[in-house]
Amino acid sequence: MKRKFFALALAGLVAFSFTSCGDDDDETPAPPNNNQGQNGGDNNNNNGGNNGGTNNGGDNNGGNGGEQQGNGKNHFIVVDVPEMAANPWDSQFWINLDEPVGDGDDIVISFKCKADVETPQEGDNPVFGLQWHNEPSDYQGNLAVGHNFTTKWEPVELTDKVTLPDGKTYKSITWNLNNFAGENKYYFDDISVKVNGVEKVTNGNIEGTEFKNFYKKTNEVDAGPVVVTADNVKEE
Numbered sequence: 562m563k564r565k566f567f568a569l570a571l572a573g574l575v576a577f578s579f580t581s582c583g584d585d586d587d588e589t590p591a592p593p594n595n596n597q598g599q600n601g602g603d604n605n606n607n608n609g610g611n612n613g614g615t616n617n618g619g620d621n622n623g624g625n626g627g628e629q630q631g632n633g634k635n636h637f638i639v640v641d642v643p644e645m646a647a648n649p650w651d652s653q654f655w656i657n658l659d660e661p662v663g664d665g666d667d668i669v670i671s672f673k674c675k676a677d678v679e680t681p682q683e684g685d686n687p688v689f690g691l692q693w694h695n696e697p698s699d700y701q702g703n704l705a706v707g708h709n710f711t712t713k714w715e716p717v718e719l720t721d722k723v724t725l726p727d728g729k730t731y732k733s734i735t736w737n738l739n740n741f742a743g744e745n746k747y748y749f750d751d752i753s754v755k756v757n758g759v760e761k762v763t764n765g766n767i768e769g770t771e772f773k774n775f776y777k778k779t780n781e782v783d784a785g786p787v788v789v790t791a792d793n794v795k796e797e
């Protein structure tokens with residue numbers, strides 16, 4: 562069953578539609594609570610060189626990338642988040658694209674997710690709102706939609722027509738995982754970002770071994786965003 566959000570243009574920047582499993586109610590949520598100030602200039606992980614590996618022969622279907630796990634089990638990313646130390650952005654997860662999106666681009670972001678602890682609404686707002694960063698930690702602005710996590714796998718899809726403010730560059734899509742202040746584990750699978758209909762995520766189904774499009778930070782005292790590794794992948 563589907564829960565459908567239609568969300569809002571934020572200061573005229575973007576218009577989205579958002580769908581997630583949950584219930585049958587249609588509603589129009591207020592913008593998510595993700596407008597915290599964010600890491601001004603704190604880009605201590607300039608990833609400019611991190612995408613230098615192969616691009617798997619141009620296979621952009623989001624499902625492949627690298628050699629296959631091949632044991633018949635499903636694989637997914639787990640981000641193990643400690644209790645918030647100071648700020649909602651103490652712990653974050655990024656989909657870092659190989660190149661920035663541009664003004665007028667049509668974006669479709671989809672993924673499956675769940676958590677060990679269900680995350681609540683915050684008033685009328687989903688706790689988790691998505692952000693645009695340039696490189697991970699280089700905050701640029703907020704998306705106008707969000708979602709909550711339940712303890713069961715649920716598909717989420719949102720669409721965005723980018724209106725890029727002057728001086729901004731959008732390259733990473735970001736969750737502030739300490740928007741839920743408690744300790745939790747967050748699970749992601751079947752991650753896809755289509756830009757003008759073209760898949761931009763390699764190994765979105767996490768069945769391969771290439772994780773260059775995924776970054777995480779799990780405590781504010783960490784050195785900064787790090788690329789996801791096989792150590793962050795679980796199977797079931």
Ligand SMILES: [Ca+2]
Nearest residue numbers: 636750766767
């Ligand atoms: Ca998978």
